[in-house]
Amino acid sequence: MGDRKKITAVTISKSQVYCGIEKAGIPFYCHFEGYRQVWRTEKDRDRIEYLAERRNKAHERALELYPETEYFLDIDSYYVDQTSALLGLLDEYSSLEKTVILGASTWWIDGRYVPLKINFWDTWTTPEGRGKPYGFRPSTTNLHPGMIKVEAVGGLVIYPRSAFERAGFGVPEPFPEAGNEINYMCRASGLDRILTFNVRGFHPSPFPPLPLPTRIVKSFLISNTWQSLKDKIGPLAPENLRVASSRFKKELRLNSKGDKSRG
Numbered sequence: 477m478g479d480r481k482k483i484t485a486v487t488i489s490k491s492q493v494y495c496g497i498e499k500a501g502i503p504f505y506c507h508f509e510g511y512r513q514v515w516r517t518e519k520d521r522d523r524i525e526y527l528a529e530r531r532n533k534a535h536e537r538a539l540e541l542y543p544e545t546e547y548f549l550d551i552d553s554y555y556v557d558q559t560s561a562l563l564g565l566l567d568e569y570s571s572l573e574k575t576v577i578l579g580a581s582t583w584w585i586d587g588r589y590v591p592l593k594i595n596f597w598d599t600w601t602t603p604e605g606r607g608k609p610y611g612f613r614p615s616t617t618n619l620h621p622g623m624i625k626v627e628a629v630g631g632l633v634i635y636p637r638s639a640f641e642r643a644g645f646g647v648p649e650p651f652p653e654a655g656n657e658i659n660y661m662c663r664a665s666g667l668d669r670i671l672t673f674n675v676r677g678f679h680p681s682p683f684p685p686l687p688l689p690t691r692i693v694k695s696f697l698i699s700n701t702w703q704s705l706k707d708k709i710g711p712l713a714p715e716n717l718r719v720a721s722s723r724f725k726k727e728l729r730l731n732s733k734g735d736k737s738r739g
Contacts, residue, residue, distance in 0.1 A: 482545065
């Protein structure tokens, strides 16, 4: 990939955001002009047309500001402060022997369950990631360990300038089965699209987590060791949660004194 000064990081956002990648000497452009919320659901055509337009304008403006750009580091605003993942993606790209579109795996933590679940995030753009466990490390012929070929990658992605210039972003057909504006650009590029599980970005959860007292209670009620606690506190009504929390602490102290198997 050569000189990192030939890389330009770009994002679209509803307001100005800053990116830690700038400390590594990589220019960063945040496009926040023209933000509006125009959709009812994630897969509305109007939403994808709007996002495609904003991404195209962001890249065009970035090229005006940094005409020496040879590669785009395309970052959704959720990930701009995840510097280690951004730098890790650059290192992975530098290790490849040919020009491709390379994306990091993106994940979200589902706090509605005990224990917490970590799920692959962008299954619309990259359906190949659906159901893959956190820590998945595939072995694929002709690829580095941890990488697989996919239809498209989004969120945290690096690709050559030519991939954007060939067709830009648009709405793929048939929509929505063919994906979103990222899928359009990836397919039109003519390049291989690679997903690396060696680099992970974290997307905010779309669901609020359970309140901490509820999670404490649930985590121990699903264990046979604490089945008796469920009988003592009754249903998980809000008024019982404070009682459950204090009883849990007391019983935990008593149990730990009699359990010498724990380190």
